[in-house]
Amino acid sequence: MPLAETGFAKINLALHVRRRRPDGYHDLETLFAFCADGDELTAGPADALTLAIVGPFGEGLSAGEDNLVLRAARALQAAAGIARGAAIRLDKRLPVASGIGGGSADAAAAMRLLVRLWAIDVPDATLHAIAADLGADVPACLVSKSLRGEGKGDALDLLDDAGLAGVPVLLVNPRVAVPTGPIFQRWDGIDRGALADGDPLAAALAGRNDLEPPARALQPVIAEVVAALAAMRGVRLARMSGSGATCFALFDTAADRDEAARIVQDRFPRWWSLATLLR
Incomplete structure (x- = not known):
């Protein structure tokens, strides 16, 4: 039976951009x-590495060697010194970009899935290095717990998430794609x-997302969301995540979140939304 793993949806409760780096x-x-x-991945043993993409947001995505999933798999193979394959299936449930x-x-x-499927022992430092080479957010996504990120986002510290775990959250995307590069260029x-520092929820409430203004300028509907x-x-906090266009709201109760989800679906039927909880 194939093994399964979730690509948990990430949100930036706050995102402060401090300076441009030479790199x-x-x-x-x-x-x-x-x-x-989030997205759902499954994998089973196979002679070669293959990737199939399905799901509501899978259309048009490349399943070739440029896909980050296959790049991660190849890097993990090399780090472990193995040539085993895997038949990977990605159910793309989250909007792209x-x-x-x-x-x-x-x-x-x-990476988490294939470590289990191949029963390999790879040091955490090696996994982090592979993740960092794949992209600035991949190390945080590898951990998929509440984290403070600094540097380009890959210098990570675990947070005391007692005030975050289980908080009801609603994600909303107006079905517009916002490429990361142009948003950073517009900062x-x-x-x-x-x-x-200190309590992460208090820090988030006192913080901001410095990429929200340039994202709103590019896609004004973000302000509407x-x-x-x-x-x-x-609602305890409503903000755009990352470079957009998905926005989120943290709620006092699941009932408040579910009422908000119904209102969004009724008033804005073309928008994508997901009612969930923080891990």
């Missing part, structure tokens, strides 16, 4: 949180200050 990345301070739901992990979460899930270069979420009953 083309930006120095960031961010609070990562992960949802209980949407600021909630996407390919990074899928690559990380593939105005102003350092608006550090992300607070955040405003709609902020107006819902029981």
